[in-house]
Amino acid sequence: MGPSARNRRETVQGYRLLPPPAARADARLHDLRHAHASHAVMNGESLHVTGRLLGHRWASTTNRYVHLDDATLGQAAERVATAVELKLHGTANA
Numbered sequence: 404m405g406p407s408a409r410n411r412r413e414t415v416q417g418y419r420l421l422p423p424p425a426a427r428a429d430a431r432l433h434d435l436r437h438a439h440a441s442h443a444v445m446n447g448e449s450l451h452v453t454g455r456l457l458g459h460r461w462a463s464t465t466n467r468y469v470h471l472d473d474a475t476l477g478q479a480a481e482r483v484a485t486a487v488e489l490k491l492h493g494t495a496n497a
Contacts, residue, residue, distance in 0.1 A: 440468035445475045 436457060443453040454465035 437468050440465060441470045444469045445471060
């Protein structure tokens with residue numbers, strides 16, 4: 404069994420340990436795939452690696468799974484603003 408199949412099996416087994424459906428209302432196993440992709444990317448994993456973990460062949464498929472939170476987007480905007488500022492003022496090799 405390859406790593407992707409093993410990861411999917413372990414995810415399904417973990418999902419079965421969650422509280423009964425009434426406690427998680429409209430949650431679906433597929434929702435966990437979206438959460439997995441989102442948290443992987445928000446924690447620095449590349450889209451390519453995240454896609455491989457999910458068993459996707461194309462990054463465009465993985466891109467549909469990833470939902471970034473405002474904090475992650477804000478941090479990215481700050482990094483870009485800092486890099487632009489450094490380039491404009493020539494104070495570092497950004």
